[in-house]
Amino acid sequence: MTAIDLGPVVDPTPAPRPSHLILEGRYCRLRPLDPARDTDRLYELSHGPERDRIWAYLLTGPYPDKADFAAHVAKIAAGTTDPVYWAVADAEDRAIGWLSLMRIDPANRVIEVGSILYTPVLQRTAAATEAQYLLARHVFETLGYRRYEWKCNDLNAPSKRAAERFGFSFEGLFRQHVIAKGRNRDTAWFSMLDIEWPQRKLAFEFWLDPSNFDASGRQKVPLGVLTQPAAAEGGLALRRATLADIAAIQALKTAAYLPNEATIGVASLPRVADYAALISNHEIWVADGAGHLAACAVFEPAREPVIYSIAVHPAEQGKRYGDAILAFCETRARALGAGIVKLYTHAKLTERIDWYGRRGFVRTHVETLPDRQVQHMAKTLR
Incomplete structure (x- = not known):
């Protein structure tokens, strides 16, 4: 009798409901709405x-008037179950959205961010992006939800662009989903999963770092570049890795690097690395093969x-997937605004060092570690 595939087993423990914690950031803070303090300013900014x-x-x-708006603010501020609202406050703790x-579905650990009011002083600012980062981090890391949703009117092109920029994946269109203000609304549906969060978090934190902004406050690398979910290079269809890929990444690294150990006489660092940890501070890109990963690049997104x-x-x-994955890394470095890309390998792997040399990498220095010597190389990008 053929076994029935019922899907992977998951922890059925419900997630806690969100409560009004204050979430502190560099450019903004999320705090409970205060009707007495926030109503006048938010009315002025939004009307x-x-x-x-x-x-x-x-x-x-x-x-129609401030009194009606005040009644709405009082109502949503008082809610403690579903939905739960936060004010987005600026550096002076003034509400700007x-x-x-x-x-909120604690049993299935599913939750949605919505009813987003970004006033003109908040729109297109670092605070606008950081507010989304703070809430997503809270959802995944503090509350432990598995699925984070974003839904919007299909006619709302800016909201759909924002969802993709923030790292949500488009899942489909719910036709005639609701009646909104007397009009039909087809709803565009987006999601982000807990297994995807480490790479999304890495993108947010790179973008939000002060070094990503010039003296006038303009971004150097767009968030949409950093959250890019897929790419193609030299016959490889690459995608960002998730926590669900860790075992397959380890298997690929073993298959690719174990043969080197007869030459170097020690364990290969890429074979024994902890990819569950590396996925939090390195971009990891993979290409799917038949029953295994075909290729993988582990890439540290830095200024160099x-x-x-x-x-x-x-x-x-x-x-020629080796050429393709290396070319992709160079393309990725250029997208991050870099003029140079670096790598290293064991000094005894002379054929590999020569291979990199034929592709424009030059030797910079040899690093001596307790159990090995490491050849460092670099390539200037044009």
Whole structure:
């Protein structure tokens, strides 16, 4: 009798419901809405000349007068179950917008960010992005949810672009999903998973770092570049790795690097590395093969990026995937604004060092470690 595949077993423990914790950031803080303190300012910021655009795709507003708006703020501020609202506050702790966690399903550990009000002083700022980062980090790391959702009117092109920029994946369109302000709304559906969060977090933190902004506050590397989910190079279809790929990455590294150990006489560092840890501070890109990963690049996204390791499965030899994965790393370094890319390998792997040399990498120095010598190399990008 053929076994029935019922899917992977998961921990059925429910997640806690969110509560009004204060979430501190560098550019903003998320705190509970305070009607007495926040109503006048939020009304002023959200009911000026751009009021119709600001409220166009929200399910409420704009409001005919401040009294009606105040009643709405008082209502949402008092909610403690679903939805739960936070004010987005600036460096002086003045409210400049709000967002909420809603459609909260603790049993399945699913939650949605929604009802997002970004006033003009918040839009297109570092604080606007950091607010999303703070809430996502809270959802995954503090509350332990498995799935984080973003939904919006399919006509709301800026919201759909924002979802993808923040690292959510488009899943489909729910036609005639709701009636909003007397009009049909088709809803675009996006999600982010806990297994994807380490690579999304890495992108957020690179983008939010002060070094990513010039003296006038302009970004150097767009967040959409950092959250890029897939790429193609030399016949390889690459995607960002998730926590679900860790075992396959370890298997690929063993297949690719174990043969080197007869030459170097010690364990190969890429074979014994902890990829569950590396996925938090390195970009990891993989290409799927038949029953295994075909290739993998582990890449440190810095101002001078470092290729920690590249690997091609032995079963894929002869397809020039080594050239493809190396070329991808160079392309990725350029996308991050780098003028140089670095790598290192064991000094005894002379054929590998020569291979890199034929592809434009030059030897910079040899590092002596207790059990090995490491050849460092670099390539100037044009």
